[in-house]
Amino acid sequence: MPSRLHQHFDVVVIGAGAAGMMCAAQAGQRGRSVLLIDHAEKLAEKIRISGGGRCNFTNRRVGAHNFLCRNPHFVRSALARYTAQDFIALVERYRIAYHEREHGQLFCDDSATEIIAMLRAECDRGGVHWAMPATVTSISAPAAPPARHTLDTSAGRIDCESLVIATGGLSIPKIGATPFGYRVAEQFGLKVVAPRAALVPLTRPPETLALFEPLAGASLEVEASCGDGRFREAMLITHRGLSGPVILQVSSYWQAQAYAADDWAPVSINLLPDIDVPHWLAEHAGSRGLLANLLAEHLPRRFSQAWCALHGWERPLNQFKPAELANIATALTEWQIVPSGTQGYAKAEVTLGGVDTHALSSKTMEATKVPGLYFVGEVMDVTGHLGGFNFQWAWSSGYAAGQFA
Numbered sequence: 001m002p003s004r005l006h007q008h009f010d011v012v013v014i015g016a017g018a019a020g021m022m023c024a025a026q027a028g029q030r031g032r033s034v035l036l037i038d039h040a041e042k043l044a045e046k047i048r049i050s051g052g053g054r055c056n057f058t059n060r061r062v063g064a065h066n067f068l069c070r071n072p073h074f075v076r077s078a079l080a081r082y083t084a085q086d087f088i089a090l091v092e093r094y095r096i097a098y099h100e101r102e103h104g105q106l107f108c109d110d111s112a113t114e115i116i117a118m119l120r121a122e123c124d125r126g127g128v129h130w131a132m133p134a135t136v137t138s139i140s141a142p143a144a145p146p147a148r149h150t151l152d153t154s155a156g157r158i159d160c161e162s163l164v165i166a167t168g169g170l171s172i173p174k175i176g177a178t179p180f181g182y183r184v185a186e187q188f189g190l191k192v193v194a195p196r197a198a199l200v201p202l203t204r205p206p207e208t209l210a211l212f213e214p215l216a217g218a219s220l221e222v223e224a225s226c227g228d229g230r231f232r233e234a235m236l237i238t239h240r241g242l243s244g245p246v247i248l249q250v251s252s253y254w255q256a257q258a259y260a261a262d263d264w265a266p267v268s269i270n271l272l273p274d275i276d277v278p279h280w281l282a283e284h285a286g287s288r289g290l291l292a293n294l295l296a297e298h299l300p301r302r303f304s305q306a307w308c309a310l311h312g313w314e315r316p317l318n319q320f321k322p323a324e325l326a327n328i329a330t331a332l333t334e335w336q337i338v339p340s341g342t343q344g345y346a347k348a349e350v351t352l353g354g355v356d357t358h359a360l361s362s363k364t365m366e367a368t369k370v371p372g373l374y375f376v377g378e379v380m381d382v383t384g385h386l387g388g389f390n391f392q393w394a395w396s397s398g399y400a401a402g403q404f405a
Helices: 018-029 045-053 075-081 084-093 113-125 180-187 206-215 245-261 277-283 291-295 301-311 322-333 389-402
Strands: 007-014 034-037 056-059 098-100 105-108 129-131 136-140 149-153 156-165 192-198 219-226 229-237 241-243 267-270 335-337 350-355 373-375
Touching: 007 018, 018 034, 018 113, 018 156, 018 389, 045 056, 045 113, 056 084, 056 389, 075 389, 084 113, 084 389, 136 180, 156 180, 180 192, 180 350, 180 373, 192 245, 206 301, 219 245, 229 245, 241 245, 245 267, 245 350, 277 322, 291 301, 322 335
Parallel strands: 007 034, 007 156, 034 129, 156 373
Antiparallel strands: 056 105, 098 105, 136 149, 149 156, 192 350, 219 229, 219 267, 229 241, 267 335
């Protein structure tokens, strides 16, 4: 840690997570003097716990369509200039073994700590200085140029030409998430899009939980949609509501739509995405078998029985009128659920919302009206899909700022 004397650096990066370390390493390797500050005692805890401890560090299928942002073209430049393949090449240069799972997701074979060690080594290559743990108590105008910012910290007073905010969002507060980055943005007059928990389980209203209790524990592959988001993955019905990858994915769109409309929107779930359900039911309309038994051909038996009991459809198929079968088909393919909320930041993978990207350069991540102030990673209003996309945004945005800070 630096001494408590008044010091000057070309670049100060606040936040030693994925985006912060990438940015610091890049700036340092350009020959800039860089100080990386973080309030935590342990380095990059969010990387360490990610992907079940193996870090889903990127995705082979990264594109602008994998991100939510109220400035939809903002992500294109950074993603194009530092791609998933660029980060994969870095991982391979450090001989970190990895494997690919479904949907292009890439994970370490061994441990997420290998990614942390790699980023630390990249910072060392750039001669990055560290202040950790250290807190920033204020940011103000410097006493004299060429510095643009003066920071009062627990490590002393520090001047810098470029200040990079990489402090993340509000997800997973137990490992130190704070609204620090939003406060800095507001201090300098930048708009902050109201943050919400994203990639998070959804909850059901208390009055309906008892009705769905028999379904709790069921896991099935479905297609879920809300607004512009449509995903097909596993869904888990819990004692509090809905979870599983498909629900985490659609939760971001549900939150975004609720924010835009100031109202809760329904999530639509297709329980049988591979089947022409009206035709399938019509083919079995004369059967003496129970509807639950027919559904059990494609859905978990316990779920099929509980789902039919919930709707009062516990009769043989030949006892349903055509209009009733049409209603059943709609219920199976367009099951409308209006969540009461989410399980909050404690269970959220990331934060939706953040520093409004309309105020930032998509090429450099610099605030257009505040020279020398940059934002990278989750602190911005950029939210990726589940599956390595948020880490790729950290690498891409951190790299972009590191080329100019």
